[in-house]
Amino acid sequence: MKIQCVIVDDEQPARDELRYLLSRYDDVQVTGEADSAGKAVSLIKKITPDLVFLDIQMPGKNGFDVIAELAGHTPMPLFVFATAYDNYAVKAFEESAVDYIMKPFSEKRLDITLGRIRNLLIEEPKESGDLQTTLQELLNKMGTPRETVKVSVEKNGRIQLLAPQEIVFCSCESNGICIHTHDEVFTMYGIATMDKLAEHLAGAPFFRTHRAVLVNLDCIREFSPWFNGKYNLIMNDSKSTELTVSRTRVKAFKQRLGI
Incomplete structure (x- = not known):
């Protein structure tokens, strides 16, 4: 079974780099790309991928807005966030059923990420409702430090x-x-x-x-x-x-x- 994935990033070079790295994996197929949150939501609803590589910081709406707008959509794909956030945020990712990769992309880290994705998709498939709950918990965790910014x-x-x-x-x-x-x-x-x-x-x-x-x-x-x-x-x-x-x-x- 091939993992159908979508790449979401507002920068073309970043999308090109990730597509190239993913081309090394026989069981991964990139089925679409989007350069904004709005286009990402439409594309995900249309082609229902297994996996979405999602940039967090984009002009206009960000990666978390994509998650929020997909609330209630089934089937919900798994998400791998491209992030430059601090250690608090990384800890929130590590405790959830999604994953993250830091920019610039590391081949070693991508290997680890795809290994986890394979387990979630094949060995430990999650119900859409469970994933919705996990993603909401992640959004809540990400929101906590923002409330105290000075x-x-x-x-x-x-x-x-x-x-x-x-x-x-x-x-x-x-x-x-x-x-x-x-x-x-x-x-x-x-x-x-x-x-x-x-x-x-x-x-x-x-x-x-x-x-x-x-x-x-x-x-x-x-x-x-x-x-x-x-x-x-x-x-x-x-x-x-x-x-x-x-x-x-x-x-x-x-x-x-x-x-």
Whole structure:
């Protein structure tokens, strides 16, 4: 029996690399690929694969959104997550009936993963309901640390801790990252790059409108199409700050908002 699998990743090189590695296994067949959460859900429902290699961090909806949207679908495939999450998250994966692989992909780790998948599919097949419960437990575990995320900022020589919901948007400036709340601006403390800040806030409703700006989607007052395919945002801070969504990120922005 061949294991029918789907690869979900927004980056073509990552999909190509994993497809190549999987081609070494006679009992594995890649039957489809998707580059977004929405396409992944549609594809999985259509072809009902045995296994899905699922990237966690994608523009717009992420890998966990895929699991949530498949709730109640039968048969539910097994999932292998591509992750760069911390040790807490890895522990949650290890305790569940799914598996994970770290990027960049390791052939040795892939061997171990596929061995486990074979056992689950052939020697220890799980009922769809059991897998649904396991995946929900995983989502709950992944949600726990996100609730306590804080952002460290500096003002007048003192360090303050902000909750994500207090932040309207973040911007890269010449003096570092600035954190904008409703009526104040702080200097980021302890995180030097926007990539790291975006990763730190991965569980909160933030979106990169372009490389230098990260916005809180809950703090957008209104938005409208702008010139050259861009979007213009008006935030709900005291200054009604206007920000731009770059043309290349408009599609992901609309997907994130479900429009």
